[in-house]
Amino acid sequence: MSNDNSRDITVLNPWLEYLVPLLSFGGALVGIFFWVTTASVDYRISILGCVLASWVLAYLAWMRPKKDIVALSTPVYSFIFLAVPTDNFSAVVLEVLYAVSLTILLIRLKYRFGAQVVKVPDKKELVDPVKIYVEKIHETGLFPHPGIAHTAAVVFVRFAEGEFFDAARAAKSSIAEQNDAVGPELCLKRAFEIVREQSNLLDQSLPAPETFLTFSADDAPMLAQVPDPKFGKSEEYDTALENALLILFAVAWNVESDRPHLLQCQAFAQRLLGQ
Amino acid sequence: MRIGNVDVKVSIIAIAVFVFFTIILLVSSVYSPEVRSQLIWLIPVLFMLLVIPMALNYMSRKEYADMEPQYEAVAKTVRVKLINESMIGKPVRIEGVVERVNFRFLNRPQYIIADRSGSISVKMFTSPNEDVKVNDIVEVLGQVIHRYLVTGDPCVNCISIKKIKKPAKDSKS
Numbered sequence: 001m002s003n004d005n006s007r008d009i010t011v012l013n014p015w016l017e018y019l020v021p022l023l024s025f026g027g028a029l030v031g032i033f034f035w036v037t038t039a040s041v042d043y044r045i046s047i048l049g050c051v052l053a054s055w056v057l058a059y060l061a062w063m064r065p066k067k068d069i070v071a072l073s074t075p076v077y078s079f080i081f082l083a084v085p086t087d088n089f090s091a092v093v094l095e096v097l098y099a100v101s102l103t104i105l106l107i108r109l110k111y112r113f114g115a116q117v118v119k120v121p122d123k124k125e126l127v128d129p130v131k132i133y134v135e136k137i138h139e140t141g142l143f144p145h146p147g148i149a150h151t152a153a154v155v156f157v158r159f160a161e162g163e164f165f166d167a168a169r170a171a172k173s174s175i176a177e178q179n180d181a182v183g184p185e186l187c188l189k190r191a192f193e194i195v196r197e198q199s200n201l202l203d204q205s206l207p208a209p210e211t212f213l214t215f216s217a218d219d220a221p222m223l224a225q226v227p228d229p230k231f232g233k234s235e236e237y238d239t240a241l242e243n244a245l246l247i248l249f250a251v252a253w254n255v256e257s258d259r260p261h262l263l264q265c266q267a268f269a270q271r272l273l274g275q
Numbered sequence: 276m277r278i279g280n281v282d283v284k285v286s287i288i289a290i291a292v293f294v295f296f297t298i299i300l301l302v303s304s305v306y307s308p309e310v311r312s313q314l315i316w317l318i319p320v321l322f323m324l325l326v327i328p329m330a331l332n333y334m335s336r337k338e339y340a341d342m343e344p345q346y347e348a349v350a351k352t353v354r355v356k357l358i359n360e361s362m363i364g365k366p367v368r369i370e371g372v373v374e375r376v377n378f379r380f381l382n383r384p385q386y387i388i389a390d391r392s393g394s395i396s397v398k399m400f401t402s403p404n405e406d407v408k409v410n411d412i413v414e415v416l417g418q419v420i421h422r423y424l425v426t427g428d429p430c431v432n433c434i435s436i437k438k439i440k441k442p443a444k445d446s447k448s
Contacts, residue, residue: 202351203351205352264361
């Protein structure tokens, strides 16, 4: 799915939210109309409005990072509701009550289960926050040797998998190849060094040391998050690692063959970007 | 109740069920001679309502206690923000503040643990050794899992949760 389609989802979702009360109360109104006019149709046709509204609500619940099991299970209830034979009056009353319930669940979903996220639908392309950052790094003219870019991918993926020892080892091998790095490439080398240092510490479950590697002020244009001067040691330590990992991800994106692996870890990159 | 090294805890639900059926049995045995004649097996069955949850709790807690040293040996201490989908199945150790506790009454507590980098859901499928409350600073040992077995955001399947004394500045307040 293209990034443009991802944007469409965010535009579409508010409309889907309106659809829940529209379909459920619309169905209930149709049912009331049939009942009042004593139309010679099966009133339960109008229940389809509630069934569709349940599916829309379940979809909206599915799109959120925190899943609401009640909203997710509403299609099941709607089918039970549809399948159980009731007289016309009961069907209309049930429909109204069900429409009210779905609307309450929608409000609960919105306020208790947070904002929906644009998911990485098929893991085929980068999504916006990550894509913007990758483009930003490319604009700085940082296109290292494919071998180094591949190692960046290895380091990032191994780190994301929690294989800190492997990440540190791969980073070490790459640092040795970048002895004459200058400009943006020096920043990349520093990113490898930071990841190596912190991976070693994570592998041994050691706390942040008193002194640790950070980026220099010259590297600021390449960083996803410029450290705030008010940061304490802990925040500075964490931010250095997050920036370093994101630089490695952006650089690794240059190598086409590594992209499927990077896409698998894209959610981690998004998380590092604070998404 | 303590059996061996395991402190067995019965959930309030199991106790409520036991009390409910005890009252039903008492009332019905007063009014019905038929029920009175069946008391010889009804009373043991009634106690099974307590014994079975206790046995299950004992077995699960013993299993967790046996697993704890293995996790202690291999789990890496990570910040919450570093836990991601690619780490599913990995043993981890996190330290943070308890922001919320749910389902304690079911002996299946779920905690929201936060450190300075973020917060994560920690699920425990048995009762913890310690009574962990909101604002306690804890060390959690567990495995990264999907929230709904095969899907959902990553969370931690807790093997052990212990209160630790650390300066408040190390954790998100």
